[in-house]
Each structure stands twice: as structure tokens, then as C-alpha cells.
Amino acid sequence: MREPMPVNDAMIETIRAFFAGDETVTAVYLFGSQATGKATAKSDIDLAVLLREKPAYDYRLRAMSELASLLKTEVDVLVLDQCGILMQRQVLKHGIVLYERDRRARQAFEIRSRKMYFDFLPAHRLFVRRMEERLLKGDCNG
Secondary structure: OOOOOOOOOOHHHHHHHHHHHOOEEEEEEOOHHHHHHHOOOOOOOEEEEEOOOOOOOOOHHHHHHHHHHHHHEEEEEEEEOOHHHHHHHHHHHHHHHEEEEOHHHHHHHHHHHHHHHHHHHHHHHHHHHHHHHHHOOOOOOO
């Protein structure tokens, strides 16, 4: 296992160069503790990739393995448009765009994702409220 470390400028350039070589990549976001400034010695590098087309089944594993080898630390890669709306929200709200091939496509995705999130929000709030009520009553089994 490689030693985790904070992301530095050289690592960012390596990430950019890696994804610049893939024509299907629209944008790459750094998210998680590395993006929020809360990284520790045990933090990995979390990347969310926006693609123009559906990726090969092994895209994430290949990217994670190759980047970990290049960066000498653990890397987690998510395909952003295949993530749930809550994860998309976290990436867009707290993430940092590291690489962008197509600004319009990235912005269009962000607009669609935000719209879906705000459409989903009332149902999510209702779900959370009902779960809290059930937990307070001690009803944890359904």
C-alpha cells in the first residue's frame, strides 16, 4: 500500500495530463477531504470524472490503478453521471474542477444535476423526517 499524501501541484498536473489523453473525458473534479482542506495522512485522492459516453465496464478500476501508480498514493475514481444525485450534489458543491475539455458540456451537466437535485429535495427531506420519527419511536425494523 502506498503512503497517502496531500495533493500538490505536480500531482494535479499528472492528473490533468492523464485525463487529457482520454477523448471521452469532459471534466474532472477533485472532491472529498483533499478538496475541502480536511485531508489527513490517511486520505486518498477522490476524483469524479464526467464522460461524453458510457465508459467500459473496467474504466474506474483501470483509471484508479493507473493513477495510483503514477501518483504513488491511493486514488478513488467515480463516473459522475453514473452516481446518485446526492453524490453528484456533493461533488458539484464542494469539488474543484481540475480538468475541463468541454466547458459547455460541463456546465450543461451541472445545470441538469442541480435541477434534478432540487426536484428530488422535497422527497428526500420527507424521507429523512419520517426516518427520524421512526428512530425516535424505536421502530428500526420497517
